[in-house]
Amino acid sequence: MSRHSEIKKTVLRGVYEDNAGIPRSTHGKRQSKFAADSQEPVHSSRYPGKAVLVAVLGLVALLGFNLRLVTVDVAGPAAMQVVEEQPLPSYRVQLPVPVSPVGALIPGNDQLVSPEPIQSLDDATITSGRYDTMLTRLGMPMADLFNLQVQTIVIDPGHGGIDPGATGHLGLKEKDVVLDIAKRLRDKLAVTGKYRVLLTREGDRKVFLKERVAFAKENRADLFISTHVNSLPPGAGSLNYVETYYFGPHTDQRSLELAEKENRDSDYAMGDFREVIARIGDTLKTEESKQLANSIHKHLYNNMKRRNRGLIDAGAKTGPFMVLLGVEVPSVLIEVSCISNKAEEARLSTPEYRDRIADYLKTGIVDYLEERAHRRTIEGGIIQNVAKQER
Template sequence: MFKQSDKREILKGIYEENLWVAGKGEARKVDKPSARSLEKRKLHPLSLISAASVVLLGGIFMYWLGSFNKAPGGVTSGVAPSQISGGAPLTGTAQVSTGKVPGLAPLDSQKSVVSETDPKSFPKTLQKKLPDVDNLEDLAIPGLDDIDVDPGNYEALAESGMPIAELFGLGVNTIVIDPGHGGKDPGAVGNLGVFEKDVALEIAKRLRSRLRKHEHFEVLMTREGDDTISLNDRVEYANANQADLFISIHVNYFPSEHSFIETYYFGPTDDTTVASLAKLENADSHYEYGEFKDIIQKIGDTLKFQESRQLAHSVQSNLYGRMKKINKQARDHGIKSAPFVVLLGLDAPSILSEVSCFCNPAEEQRLKTAEYRENIAAFLEKGIVSYLNKNTSVGGKRNGEKEELAKAQQQQ
């Protein structure tokens, strides 16, 4: 039975919270990850990418600004993804106080030690079992001259289908891999007792080993072991290390005969942001300084949105496309945009991939095996590498290293 005193405490809590919002009281002493991540963004309004955009765009804008004429009624603002707020993630790192599920014994496969740096430590037979990785397409990245963009016409830019990162040659130097959950938070727990946190960690380590072979970028992980790490700390770690890409690895839970694969990327739920941006930028307007800063911020967010979507698409198509060859029950749940905390607070393009699913005993059994985890890591690698080859420059350069990357991939 609920006590009246507890009810009073709840009412007092609401009152204090609202008093604080009204600027009349102190904040309650509770962890507010969302608020903190938003605050962080406020302190750093121009992200790494936005900052790069400022430099690169500055000259172009100085030229373009001359062609803007203010539209009647002023500027209609678009919706920057960063303003969509930060909610808890789908499979976020909630601070689980209960720890491990009683009666579950550690699994042998979870004890397996995976080399963090030397991919040769993987059993050679595993390497042979990997599905053939197609030769990487060496698609020429069209230059700015290849598209017909009227200076000042952002609608044409937005509709050209050309990622902004591509236009300005932004590079990828650092990739941060985030194994979901960990420590007190096991994440999803399969019926056979497999923990999501363990599967995510091992796949992450295997993916790191694979990406390090390319030698073009630094590959970091938000956790190396079974550690409890808050969403904020993950985000701060990635931002502090100037991550250029952020890959969060998770495993779904949903009882079914099928195994669902889906990938989330930062952003609103449809393309209204891009549309609003195009509308904004296409307005014939003489921008004030403040508006100019706002535009730059929006471009930074749009860039993150565009790149995250491209990355999600590449990872999902490669992951599902290859997974279905080894698992007939795999089902494609596609890519979805979502304003997760772990994606929102990041400066870099970011995705959250649900690489598999504790759907049924057969799939869970597969997830216990090193071979299956290695395959998933390989599919993720393929998705990331395909994205890098198609959509952005690598290591700050564009064509030369791209060829080297393709070469390295072929040598596998």
């Protein structure tokens, strides 16, 4: 394949991902209210009509053999109390999930569920009587159930104090770089006026992983962002790459080694994680973390690449990081740069470069949050519509 064709392919995928990341509207065709003729029919239905919705859901149910379905109970706790005495039909929304793995990679792909296989339809069906099951099995955050906004973002600058993290050839330390980036990121997010942004450490001090997790819990974090800087062994010192992790099994030997390094002070051995990793499965936390990781990584990598063509895209992927496991909300660990690369270390030593990195992280986070809010507005509308229709 020629270089031009390769570039074209990359660009087309980029256009696709950009556009697939924008939630589709459920609005009907809008009649302009600026038209003089008010007698013309006004198609102002915000959501599809009942009949259409019933037909679509029916069709989806019939064609279930090619779609994976998940059912979300919208009856809520009130219905739960009645269920024991007299079973009531639960209000359900059945959301089709494309089988294609490509769709699974795309953030904001109108999915409320993990794109990973669900064992059977029964596995994914939770009625009002199994409300608590839904919480535990899908790991659905309370914020999502009650449509609460993201309010608190906890940023976690890795290492600190006696633990310098990685150190570059010129002596630059990971703990200092990530603290500076975290502070800049906090300020950038705070000026939006929408979020309370907290750091797990404000100064150069040692914070254990458990303390970081406890801090996020105590402060009722809605998002958790851990920042780190990569370092490679001397033989690979000229390489420079960025990668973003969300919690899950390791995808390669390197991510396992990295997790072992970052988990050093966790008081847990890797063996202890196995059961937890297997149990955590496909939760909405994982899915939201994945979308957050994808959004941050896309902005970070694509923007940084223009300043350094040699930058390697190690992707957004799963890794068994203790700090991500402990936090119960969408959480990611970002290796924002590679300090073992001499040129990169020189760049990292300038405030301008660190500020840019903070900018890219902020854009990725805000993009994710806006997409998520839009997605939930649409889903909320559909759920209300179905509920009305069932009544």
